[in-house]
Amino acid sequence: MNKITKFITTLIVIALIVSFTTLGFAEANGYPSQEEIKNDPRTIELTKEEIAQNKDIVFDDTDEPVMIPRVLPAIPFVASAVFGILAKQGVxxxxxxxxxxxxxxxxxxxxxxxxxxxxxxxxxxxxxxxxxxxxxxxxxxxxxxxxxxxxxxxxxxxxxxxxxxxxxx
Incomplete structure (x- = not known):
């Protein structure tokens, strides 16, 4: 391989590594801190009685990190693939x-x-x-x-x- 090809390949690999590692950091920076949540005027604290009245509401109180599935952009392609299969069969x-x-x-x-x-x-x-x-x-x-x-x-x-x-x- 010549030097230009090696250089371009190295740049592509570095760009991919940087994009995959920094994407998670950028996502994590978007979440508010506990202090920001406490001081937010739109946030309210419910008493036990209010919680009991609204027990049918599901509260998400997990500390699990939220994973955004990367497959969602592929959904329209799956639908078109189904109709593509049918078209090939003449249906x-x-x-x-x-x-x-x-x-x-x-x-x-x-x-x-x-x-x-x-x-x-x-x-x-x-x-x-x-x-x-x-x-x-x-x-x-x-x-x-x-x-x-x-x-x-x-x-x-x-x-x-x-x-x-x-x-x-």
Whole structure:
């Protein structure tokens, strides 16, 4: 390798190392200190009675650091990948979009883009008798897509169709 290539490679490596290490420090500097929180006029202290009245409210009092997932920018690409798979197979579907929530749940529950595409293509159509929701269910993988209008709103896996579902839309 010549000197210029080595120099450029070294610069790129240094830039990557610096960007990954300083990103966390910049994020940590954005949080207020305990003293700033105490002196903030928008912060109020609740008495035990007030807390008891509002016991259904979830208070996040953990000292765990907050991790911001880096996968969120990839969510639109996953949705377009599902429709890309369907387009390659020549499938036209009434579903035109997939919600961010459905894509997040798919990621959490191990549902791949191929499983979603296969369910959209070959899934059995059901309607929930209680809610009226349209459902596509793939018996082979257990993938379930809940559809509202022409949008997938959530997705999950289950072994067999629910008893409150009736076939057809």
């Amino acid at each position: 036209k579907t009434f579903v035109k979009s997939i919600s961010k929530h459905a894509l997040q749940r798919a990621g959490q529950r191990g549902i791949t883009k191929h499983m979603m595409a296969n369910t959209l293509k070959n899934g059995t159509k059901y309607t929930d008798k209680k809610t009226g929701a349209k459902i596509l269910y793939d018996k082979k993988t257990g993938t379930t897509l809940v559809i509202k209008g022409n949008k997938v709103v959530t997705t999950y896996k289950q072994k067999k169709p629910k008893k409150v579902w009736r076939k057809g839309h």
